[in-house]
Amino acid sequence: MASMKREVNKGAWTAEEDRKLAEVIAIQGPKKWKTIAVKAGLNRCGKSCRLRWMNYLRPNIKRGNISDQEEDLILRLHKLLGNRWSLIAGRLPGRTDNEIKNYWNSHLSKKMNKKKSEKKQTGTSSTREKTSVEKSGEVEEEETSGEINKMVIMKDENKSSGDENEEQGQEESSSNINHINFNVDEFFDFSNEDPLNLEWINRFLET
DNA sequence: AACGCGTCCAACCGCTGTCCA
């Protein structure tokens, strides 16, 4: 006998589904994904709708052609943050966490492995000037990245306390991390800079 | 032309954190 529960649609999205989803989100905004799925008449779960919107339909999304500058930035941020794709994506306007994750897995991780094996073959590192990519990728600095991960988690916690409390949260986070030379607020404050300008990240990598 | 293989990327899955009744 047929189940009373309708089978949920999975797999690739059609243009018609995209249109319906965008229509509903235009009316009620990107929240309450379960409701959106129902209102749009899509036989999909809210989770799937959210993903489609975040990774494909959202306005101002850049697709493909990751520039050298962006690649360099991804490498540096990955060194700082590890696999925190959403945080890395937050520093790359128009890029999604999924895209960056895919790019890392298909391009950059291989690059890294290649470099590591090259390094093993050539033995100890030379004193020559390194490219930015080499600087960012060649060494795993466990202790440092561990500290930074902690800091990022702290920042996440503050963020969740709501925008209206942001100033208070910033004060709190700053006082929490006085013991290390890493200003989380500076790190996440994009207001006065071009995110693709690498100056800001140099400050953190060089401290 | 046909086949096999590797690559890429969209989408799913499972888990964790947060919110709210």
Next chain:
DNA sequence: ATGGACAGCGGTTGGACGCGT
């Protein structure tokens, strides 16, 4: 205090596609 619903994240998968033989 607690449990269910929901949001968000990172890991993984599978299908489409391109390329070499």
